[in-house]
Amino acid sequence: MNNLALFDLDHTLLPTDSDKEWGRFLVRIGAVDKVAYAQANEAFYADYRAGTLDMPAFLRFALAPLSQYSRAQLDAWHDQFMQEVILPAILPSALALLDKHRSAGDLCAIVTATNSFVTRPIARQLGVEHLIATEPATVDGNPNARFSGDYLGTPSFREGKIVRTEQWLSQLGKRWSDFERSYFYSDSANDIPLMEKVTDPIATNPDDTLRTAAQQRGWPIIELFQ
Structure with missing residues (x-):
């Protein structure tokens, strides 16, 4: 019986937050308002770290720029973002x-x-085939069309990560019980719901709240980054 290994991305596999950094990148290249957008980007990130993020409000903010430019332009910018920030x-x-x-x-x-x-x-x-992420909606539902600024289904956030993971497993014809062990690596207290769902939660570069929770529950703590 194979095992299941789930990984958060930002501050878990990456020592940065790709969402926040994408916002900063848009500010830097002049694609969004350099004052208002930058201030809101930092404020939403602070709310996320504090565990108080209004996810629908954040998604309206984060997805709005995607609706304002062509897919070709966005893809070109993302290539630059990968080279300058992510790699x-x-x-x-x-x-x-x-x-x-x-x-x-x-x-x-x-x-x-x-x-x-x-x-x-x-x-x-990173060489990971399967991605469970919040899905931006497109105009007329055409996956290759311009982004609409809205999102599809359940955001992959807090308890939504359980919902989306179970939907993905169902698409593969699998259930939690098909795996002897299920791992989830995360840095964030926002991910405690999914960490409680798996057999092997691993606090990875944890924030203070998750570190305390992991210590109280006897979860392993690892540090991938200094």
Whole structure:
């Protein structure tokens, strides 16, 4: 029986937050208002770290720029974002962790609240086939059309990560009980619901709240980054 290995992305496999950094990148290249957008981006990130994020409000903010530009322009910017921001942040320790689970034959997936436009190329670069992320909606539902600024279904955030993971498993014809062990690596207290669902939660570069919870519950704590 194979195992299931789930990984948060931001501050877990990456020593940064790809959602926040994408917002900063848009500010830097002049694609959004350099004052108002920058201030809101930092404020939403602070709310996320504090565990008080209004996810629908954040998604309206984060997905709005995607609706204002063509897919070709966004893809070109994302290529630049990968080169300038993401590739330098991919470290050997994260790659080794992924390789350990792949070598063991585990079914691996990244489970992230960050939208799939930002994260799919990152997952591909990390060599992870399966991505569970918040899905941006497109005009008329055409997956290749312009983004609408809305999102589809349940955001992959807090309890929503359980919902989305179970939907993904169902699409594969699988259930939790099909796996002898299920791992979830995360840095954030926002992910405690999914950590409680798996057999092997691992607090990874944890924030203070998650570190305390992990110590109280006897969960392993690992540090991939200094």
